[in-house]
Amino acid sequence: MNRLTKTLSDLKDNNKKALVAYLVAGDPDISSTIELMNLFVESGVDVIEIGVPFTDPIAEGPIIQKAHDRALKNNISLESIFNMVGEFRKHNNETPLVLMGYLNTFIFYKKLIEENHNNAIDSILVVDIPGELNLKDYGINSSNINTISLISPTTKINRIESIAKNSTGFVYYVTLRGVTGASNLDVNEISNNVEEIKKHASVPTLAGFGIKSVEDAKLLSDCSDGIIIGSSIVQMIEESSKSKEFDRIGNYLTEIKKAIL
């Protein structure tokens, strides 16, 4: 059982909600990213989602786009991300790590992913492929990497079933029509759709895109198995990266973790 599956099932057994936190690898630099990952863990984050920077991140809003650009200025590649993860794993072999990015990067580094040294990575979330498909469909064979598929408010009911069944990590329910960090949450719609997904999925269903506050987090965790927070953290990373004082981020995550329990 890989770390992601184990962590999520332990949470479920204890009737707890999962907190997934996102950052972009190499924003503002690799050593800060490792520091932030440690801080995430200390603040109660269950799963870390590592954004793999891409020049053309079409699903991202302005906050995360800028973070991708900052990381690319530091010449971050998937290779340097695997090295970074190796560093992190030297002292943490429990926290599940998910890579989130765009297909072009993953195809480009097929071999690196297939090797996945020391099983450092637990899952890969490819933003720009149809939910029924996974990396195997693009010639990347890695048995120890889980699939996380996206389902959105516009996904038709006949596809929900096959996408839910394709997911082996968790189902990522995109809570709104829009890019990351947008602000048009419709809680009723979310709650109905998550309920529909749960009928078909054998893995937990988590909600993300557009959670901006502790209140949003609470609201969405009530109708899902957990939540994913991205833009609001990335915004704080941008604001504190000069001073490299990330305490505010830790406090924010601790507060959210408390709210969703």
Added chain:
Amino acid sequence: MNSNNKTLPDKNGFFGDYGGKFVPETLMYALEELESTYKKLKDNPEFKDQFYKDLSEFVGRPSPLYFAERLTKHYGTGSIWLKREDLNHTGAHKINNTIGQILLAKHMGKKRIIAETGAGQHGVATATVAARLGLECHIYMGSEDVQRQSLNVYRIKLLGAQVHAVDSGSATLKDALNEALRDWVTNVDDTYYIIGSVTGPHPYPMIVRDFNSVVGEELINQSKELFNSMPNAIVACVGGGSNAMGAFYPFINIKETRLIGVEAGGEGVETGEHAAPLNDGTPGVLHGALSYLMQDDTGQVKGTKSVSAGLDYPGVGPEHSWLKDSGRAEYVAVSDNAALKAFHEVSEFEGIIPALETAHAFAYLDTLMKEFDKKANIIVNVSGRGDKDINTVAEIDGIKF
């Protein structure tokens, strides 16, 4: 590989290895809706009548196939014929596609139209058809292109559309496409996205090709009429590749006609500073499709360089990648300097100021015409007129107004 194939794309939107639908999940439904609407309408006699009626009465089709007498004499080998897409309403081939897609939008009941544009021609063509139907229209344009194509920006505004300058990334066409896709993800329920080239996720490469194929269809008839045979070659510039695809597609099974696409060589293909993915790229995924792509050694999309805003794009339509690999079409590149030289020459020889994009196709005649004898007939697809480029060329020539 079977290149004798006009049945592509397959049901998943692939032309051989290329194409597909690589988009965020939120757009999958919109693409399915578009595909099923298009399939239902494309052979519907009423829809076709309306499309051809608009092309005839509003665009002014068919566009002439014109004998370029002085250019022909200049080269002294085969006859050069010009397919005059520059004479279309709004000044380029782009209107053929927007006329078709706006009919789809209308049929689907969409109230809001969005589009990306590079040189501004697709923006103008989209704003034009949206105005005609009274639909709200938003055009995304890289801020660098807003600068170098200011004339078209003003035209778009005159037509009642809003222009959104995009500062992210390289601030050119690819970034405008990113931003249009983000708009679409956000407003997918009421918005129709008119993609302007044979790029993007399935079914766009097929739809844009089909609407633009009116160019190649006319060429078959006009060739018979004017020189009583099929042309020896058709030459067209390739950015995303819509004008070339429209001219090439009806000729795919006419083997005596060579199909030649000319990419933007920028500073020269050997310098790496260009926009010629078919000449110097590798397969990759951008904007929803797998196709030849300019990328660096870490899988990031590379910046491009071309004097022509309309060709300044790191990707290319997937069907061109397929035509390249199957050997049915040839793809070459010419430099900025060669294109600029052709821009001036064609203006002086023929009294036609071509778009800088089109000037790339003309520039390749220097090489190509040596391969033919006097009996040959060569068609250049004059994809657009050059009025929009006057500021750019004047600046290069050191002229201030």
